[in-house]
Amino acid sequence: MNQKISKKDISKLLDELGKEFKVFSPSRESGVTTFAEWDGRDSSFLEWYRNTVISPKAQLQPLYEKMFSFHKDKEGYHLELPPPTDKKLIFGIRPCDAKALTIIDKTFQDTYQDPYYLDKRKNTLLVGLGCTNPYDSCFCTSLGLSPTQSSDVDLMLTDIGDEFLIEAVTDRGMKLIKKTSYLKEVTKTDEAKAEEARRQASSKVTRRLDTKDLAKRLLSSFDDQDFWEKVSNKCISCGICTLLCPTCYCFDISDELVKKEGSRFRSGDSCAFPVYTKMPMENPRLEKWRRVRQKVCHKYEFYPMSFEVIACSGCGRCIRLCPVNWDITQILASLPVKVKA
Amino acid sequence: MTNREAEQRLRDEAKSLLESAKVDYIVGFADGSLKFHTTPLITRNKDDVDHLVINPFMASNLAKFLTELEGRVGIVAKGCDSRSIVSLVQDNKVSREKVVIVGIPCRGMINLSKIEQLAGKESDEIDDITRQGDKVVVKLDGSEKEIPVKEVLFDHCLACELPTPKEYDLLIDEPIPATPDEEASQAKINKLEELSHHERWRFWQNEFSRCIRCYACRNVCPACYCQRCFVEEAEPQWILSIPKWQDNLIFQIIRNIHLAGRCTDCGECERACPVNIPLRSLSKEMYDLVGELFGFKSGMEIDAAPLLTHYELEEAEDFFR
Amino acid sequence: MPVSDISYRKRFLTKDNVYLPHLVIIEKIIDETPDTRTFHFNFKDKGLREEFPFKSGQFGEYSIFGIGEAPFCISSSPTRYDRLEFTVRRVGSLTNALHRLSVGAEIGFRGPYGNGFPLDLLEDKNLVFVAGGIGLAPLRSLIWNVIDNRDKYKNIDIIYGARSPADLCFKYDLKNWDKDKSINMVTTVDKGDKTWKGRVGFVPQVLEEVAPSADSAVAIACGPSIMIRFTFPVLAKLGFTPEQMITTLEKRMKCGIGKCGRCNIGNLYVCRDGPVFTYAQIKDFISDEY
Structure with a gap:
């Protein structure tokens, strides 16, 4: 049965959850929106939060993380793994960002389990918050998502005025509801309000991406160098769209050594950078159009081939944060080849 | 000339440049896909030039693309862009003969972040932003708000020394005289300078701890034209590829040193940063230092020699000999 | 077998963590050419040799702690139990550092990865x-x-x-x-x-x-x-x-296990689906980026 909570009680709820979990909620630090550890500050994020620049993916695959540390003594090297991850709860994740995690799970589970990501994933509860004021760059509905509903979270909250309606999506979510204070039973009116909020939110997402036969269309345009050169000419090959994308997971591995103590780290990497594929004698993606093509095709063609899901949840960050307003939805709409259904 | 007339003239000129094969490419601004955004338009197709616009949201420095494009390029240039072009010509990165500079007198570009802060709304929620003389009118939720333009222009625009390109092949409108307001432009930097060394160090530590190493600051910068940036060197490895704040800071410091005498204070690094690191507070310091020490302002005079890569036999220092 | 089904491959993990290398000791170094050396190595925990499965054509990720990690094929044959070798040409920072090693040096190794020859x-x-x-x-x-x-x-x-x-x-x-x-x-x-x-x-x-x-x-x-x-x-x-x-095929690699992203050719990862391919497979690649 659905529950509800007064917006005034959100701070108290997060305090309470904070006893069991490391709670992360939307936060604005030096003008940059991100998910930060809840420190009882206040719940004013409810006023301004639409979506964050730094997606909550950063809690599961941080921009950089230590894989292990090493030191050397008379017996040789000793390697030490970082301590096990804390139990985390991400409060307020948007359906697009939650879906993004489900998408990248595929890669991290594929063949070899990725211990760093999957341990954090297993120990992180997701409390979704329906999106009622999407950006003009958002296009989640084109990828089959609803801005207010999600099967990728444990609990889902919907704004119904002074309160949030709470749905348990998973068993974990249900368990959490059961032991949480401040919840009230919902009425039929509440349910109706939630339904109306959902309907309105969906209609606010106006940007469109035609995903029909997209992988096929990309495949038939793959060798069209003129097209890729044209759509990549204004790209500046920075890493914003990839490093801040919640479905981009590529990483680099490198060592740091300070005196005799060292660590191996992994850190975000981007297919936009020429050095990403650079080998001593050659570089298969030296040209900018090849890198742009890789980025686009990886998301909408290769990923679906491997995992039957498009590696994009329509969060719109790549459009919103691009210094030159390179717009993936426009690029895909301008694909030269249309495949007949 | 009204803005519309100027736009039409620009389109006509661009079209004739392409038609007469005087250029292979036109590089200018078109409306972006987001409200109050422009996007670079780089085209060989004369039909595309009808998308060229002139408005107060043309923040990008298009000179960046000159080092990438092969052939002759007709480029729309604000004063600051023209300075970058001149600087690239001086560095032998761009051949002056291959560039047709289409000058646009500029009264400053609107910084959407400043509008957002004043309006308490993000730009896509704002209905309209129009410039009317010294005011900017912001329409929001059915009401109008007038803001003095100085409060919403980019900091580097406030200090602009060259609103109208000095080096151009065509000028689209009447020149605009420079009215730099150094004090307003320096406000953020002055505040920093009031801090103690210790506080400033803490400040930068905090700022650079957010850096994600997207290199947008470097990649939007026309003066950052190195084929291979020192950050990607493996032998020796100058900085780690891990975005730790110390390495992030060193990256910016070295970048600024490399740009001494090339930086034109176009402000693109700060604008492009997705995590709000006030990069101009560093680069402007270097810009001013170069001015103080050498009396040099990059990109102002086409005949000037590049500052730090030029050597004369009469030079007092003899380390090059 | 489809190109990307690699579920049959054996795991040889340290502490259940695929990124954590095993420690191996360089036992012999052979100068092949002025810029190429072959390193004979064995596991520091010698018992591991018996569990270590590999096929010709598979590769490992070798690391010098503090410098980094890079993939090289195992250049010895699995039929020669007493031999574990890899061969390195000096081209970058890690390969240079490998060339500076002497016998007895301790380095990291994880693998085997890739499909090997059929x-x-x-x-x-x-x-x-x-x-x-x-x-x-x-x-x-x-x-x-x-x-x-x-x-x-x-x-x-x-x-x-x-x-x-x-x-x-x-x-x-x-x-x-x-x-x-x-x-x-x-x-x-x-x-x-x-x-x-x-x-x-x-x-x-x-x-x-x-x-x-x-x-x-x-x-x-x-x-x-x-x-x-x-x-x-x-x-x-x-x-x-x-x-x-x-x-x-050779590509820039980091993880060796199909996650870090860079060694793809179209939808395939050279580390995971290769590095051994028939020309028939290559002709079917979506991309010419090889």
């Missing part, structure tokens, strides 16, 4: 090995593997070349194979020197001259991409079908 496809076939420069390293593992099971295979041709006599790797093996009457060993150099009495000519040219029959044969080629590009057409001319041509 031995079942080679059985009862005439085998034509075509290699250039350090490209002999993965083939050498396979060649010894084949020699150690000689009766399973038919004729063996080896065509190997390098830029100069000094750049020929594994000269001690070349000598052995040359002596072996069951092998047709052809060595060539792009440019000879005063002492060189052997063949002079590029590998694809020499291959064309030697003209091994495509009948019931498989050609396995490895070398610089320019060599590979000229080798496939020659093989085709000799009658080899795309299914009869095998090569192993």
